[in-house]
Amino acid sequence: MIYLDYQATTPLAPEARDAMLKWLDGPDGAGFGNPHSPHRMGRQAAAAIEAARDKVAALFPPGGQVIFTGGATEALNLAIRGSAGDGAVAFSAIEHSAVADTAKAAGAHEVLSVGEDGLCDPAQNLPQDARMIAVMQVNNEIGVIQSVSDWHRRAKEAGVLFLVDAVQAYGKMPVAQADLIAVSAHKFHGPKGIGALWVRDGVALTEQQTGGGQEAGLRSGTLSPALIAGFGAAAALAQERMEADAAHTEQLWTRARDLFAGWELNGSESARWHGNLNIRRDGLDVARLMSDVRGVMFSAGSACASGSGKPSKVLKAIGLTDAQAKSSIRLGFGRYTTLDDLEAAAKAINAAVKEQDAWI
Template identity: 70%
Template sequence: MIYLDYQATTPLAPEARDAMLQWLDGPGGSGFGNPHSPHRMGRQAAAAVELARDRVAALFPAGGKVIFTSGATEAINLAIRGSGSGGSVSYSAIEHAAVIDTAEDAGKAHVLNVAKNGQCNTKQDLPADTRLVCLMQVNNEIGTIQPTVEWHRKAKESNALYLCDAVQAYGKMEVTGADMIAVSAHKLHGPKGIGALWVRSGLDIDEVQTGGGQENGLRSGTLSPALCAGFGAAAQEAKERMERDAEHVDKLWNRAIQLFDGWQLNGSADARYHGNLNIRRKGLDVNRLMSECRDVMFSAGSACASGSGRTSHVLDAIGLSKKQAKSSIRLGWGRYTTMEELEKAAEQINAAAQAQGVLER
């Protein structure tokens, strides 16, 4: 099988797997302790958690604190619900459902429009009562890099906070400044089931889940030393090889543009993470394409919306018709993707599209 769905999840790095194993010991081992226990095994587990926290923090702006969560969705909920009430939450039309649904449920919400190139329009004004602005750094469906620096500035000028969903950027590029940043481990070759919310120094938010008061009194529940260790190892590996990974991704992008010549690109060709290729063909039956290319793992849209029967809200926001959205596919690659795999996948996808009679523009 050829895996080209890196926006949905990434393969677990060997370094992350190795870091996790010692904290999964069964009877007779010493790595299964509760990190919140005061005895020696608990203190050892707690030390592993704090080491992981430092490694995760190294990919964020200097200062601030890292709160471990079950993933980016929980981190986003904590940020939106814990940062206050009253006023409006402004979010871009291409945010992940975790932002959109939480903002809508939390109270008044305002949608920021997006240009056809897939970037949030910086010329629009925020409502006078805006308390929080939410804009992701890299879009998960079309890969467009957003003007986060400008929106952070606009939020400050409006005395509002700024939350950045950096799930697709973290570990791949420098994460830009914000008041709060949400990330997920399994998008940078870490384990599923753990993420984090970074909160800048001087900002206090409220807990939204009561219990034992773990994680600085903001997120109750027993932490998994194994998941934390895996996240930390993945973050450390991403930091050390960020430049190499970026060069590899760029080479694959340049080849993919050649291989898929004749397909229409969705979103900006310039302001884009090069590990994401969202393309379309007029009249393409994507379900049939995926069935005929079953050995190639790729997506017809956001994995989080798979099976919903709805067309992508992101493709709708950049002006695509329902037919155009339904004829779009997303290919994603990264650290462990080989050039040979990409070329074989392109050969299969192009052949299947040609069999449908839609290979030409």
């Protein structure tokens, strides 16, 4: 099998796996202690968590704290629901549903428009009662990189909080300046089931998950030393390899653009993370394509929505018709993708498309 779905999840780094194993050991290894217990095993587990927290924090801006969560969805819920104020949450039209649906459920909200390139203009009007702006740094479906520095400046001028979904950016590029930033470990070669909310110093949140008051009183529940150790190892590795990973991804992107030269690109080509290739061929039956090319793992949209049968809301937001959105695929690649993988996948996909064309 060839894996080209890096936006959905990434392969676990061996270094992250190794870091986790110690904290999964049974009685003989004594690595299974509760990090909130006062005895020796508990203190050891707690120390491992704090060491990992420092590694995770190193990829965020200075002047904030890392709150561990079960993933980015929980982190975004904590940021939106836990921030004070009765005003509206303004979010871009291509935000992940973890932002859009949570903002709608939390109360007043307004959708910020995007252009055909997928970019959200910071000069557009904001609701007068805005309390928060939410703009993701890198879109999970089409890979466009938003002008988050301009949005951060706009939020400061308006006196409102700025929330960034940095799930697709963290570990791949410098993370945006913001008041609140959500990330997920499994998007950059860490384990699933662990994420974090970075909270700028001075930003007050209220706990949304009550219980034992762990994580600075903001997120109750027993922490997993194994998951957090894997998170920390993945973050340290990403920091060490960021330039090399980016160069490798750029090489893959350049080759992919040649291999899929007859396809239309969705979203901006210049303001884009080059590990995301979202392309379309009008009239393509993507469901049939995925069935015909079962040995290649790719997406018909975001993994969260690709099984719904509905056109991608992101592709619709940038002006594509239902038919164009449904004829689009997303290829994601990165650290562990080889040129041979990419070329073999392209050969299989293009051959299947050619066979479809022959029937039209």
